[in-house]
Amino acid sequence: MSLKNLLTAAALQGVAEARARIFGHVLNPTGKRSPHKILRKKLIGDKVAQWYPYDIKNDDPLVLAREEKQRLAKLEMLKRRGKGPPKKGQGKRAVKRNK
Numbered sequence: 001m002s003l004k005n006l007l008t009a010a011a012l013q014g015v016a017e018a019r020a021r022i023f024g025h026v027l028n029p030t031g032k033r034s035p036h037k038i039l040r041k042k043l044i045g046d047k048v049a050q051w052y053p054y055d056i057k058n059d060d061p062l063v064l065a066r067e068e069k070q071r072l073a074k075l076e077m078l079k080r081r082g083k084g085p086p087k088k089g090q091g092k093r094a095v096k097r098n099k
Contacts, residue, residue, distance in 0.1 A: 020027040
């Protein structure tokens with residue numbers, strides 16, 4: 001390699017580093033795979049959350065209490081018919097294990 005080629009390569013490298021520093025780019029002289037392209041993308045969580053309206057039911061304790069009361073009433077009705085949840089340790093998996 002001649003001195004001229006060496007100086008030109010060094011100058012080009014210096015210019016590339018300066019350009020990357022100024023414009024906020026990531027320098028990848030080896031060309032290896034890098035996660036920078038993925039990390040550079042904006043996060044989409046806020047955009048997805050905007051699609052769903054705010055649920056005002058969670059703010060009102062009266063609504064939550066009424067829903068809980070309805071749930072307990074339904075559970076009680078199912079228990080009276082014998083369709084409620086089994087006691088702890090009496091479910092399908094526990095019965096299967098004892099056979």
